Amino acid sequence: MTKVWAHRGASADAPENTLPAFELALEQGADGFELDVQLTRDDEVVVIHDETLERCTDGHGWVADHSLDDLRKLDASAGRDGFGGTRIPTLGDVFGLVQGTEAVINVELKNSKMAYKGLEERVLAVIAEYEMTHRVVLSSFNHDSLRYLRSLTGGVRLGALYDQPLWKPWAYARRLGVHALHPSLSSARRRVVRHAHDEGLDVNVWTVNEASDIMRMVEINADAVVTNHPALAREVIG
Numbered sequence: 082m083t084k085v086w087a088h089r090g091a092s093a094d095a096p097e098n099t100l101p102a103f104e105l106a107l108e109q110g111a112d113g114f115e116l117d118v119q120l121t122r123d124d125e126v127v128v129i130h131d132e133t134l135e136r137c138t139d140g141h142g143w144v145a146d147h148s149l150d151d152l153r154k155l156d157a158s159a160g161r162d163g164f165g166g167t168r169i170p171t172l173g174d175v176f177g178l179v180q181g182t183e184a185v186i187n188v189e190l191k192n193s194k195m196a197y198k199g200l201e202e203r204v205l206a207v208i209a210e211y212e213m214t215h216r217v218v219l220s221s222f223n224h225d226s227l228r229y230l231r232s233l234t235g236g237v238r239l240g241a242l243y244d245q246p247l248w249k250p251w252a253y254a255r256r257l258g259v260h261a262l263h264p265s266l267s268s269a270r271r272r273v274v275r276h277a278h279d280e281g282l283d284v285n286v287w288t289v290n291e292a293s294d295i296m297r298m299v300e301i302n303a304d305a306v307v308t309n310h311p312a313l314a315r316e317v318i319g
């Protein structure tokens with residue numbers, strides 16, 4: 082059965098990458114959720130999509146130039162009514178929220194534009210602290226970082242993000258040492274899923290928002306759809 086992972090939480094209905102969005106995703110029946118992480122000036126792992134603060138908060142400048150204390154003062158409601166005072170969470174805050182649930186958390190390391198030194202180690206430390214090793218999938222578009230993660234951990238599952246059709250991505254993923262392919266919707270193919278499964282790899286597809294596309298991903302046997310609309314996906318998949 083294809084799993085439903087909420088993209089940045091239930092981001093169609095709540096401010097993306099915030100605790101209300103993650104809570105709502107679980108209420109809407111998601112099996113888990115995807116989130117994005119960046120590193121603060123004082124090496125804390127925070128959950129926010131952009132390298133800069135303007136789009137999602139009332140702050141300015143680079144995440145990397147601010148301390149966690151500074152960032153905690155910002156409003157992350159992104160102008161959405163009813164969510165005033167919502168804060169940027171740390172990765173630990175999110176893991177705290179899902180203690181006592183069975184939610185799977187896909188942590189996307191946003192380290193393609195910014196070469197955050199030590200992000201991999203810090204993420205693994207938070208995973209260990211909250212005993213989330215077996216409920217997390219770490220993904221990135223930065224495959225050097227995935228290879229580095231592979232050298233640091235045997236236990237945490239890894240997924241290779243890509244957004245263009247690749248030649249034999251299942252063979253590449255095996256060489257890279259990851260456990261899953263994370264293709265964009267337009268790069269997800271029945272043949273890729275079949276070969277990936279033969280190699281023991283999962284295929285988790287993003288971002289799948291239309292009912293017809295969700296159905297198509299179920300038909301090609303994708304392991305998870307990452308969606309802004311977890312309630313819709315739950316309804317379609319059952």
Ligand code: G3P
Nearest residue numbers: 115117189220242287307
């Ligand atoms: O992890 C899938 C997806 O989130 C990748 O793109 O920009 O939404 O983080 P983006």
Ligand code: MG
Nearest residue numbers: 115116117189
């Ligand atoms: Mg993402």
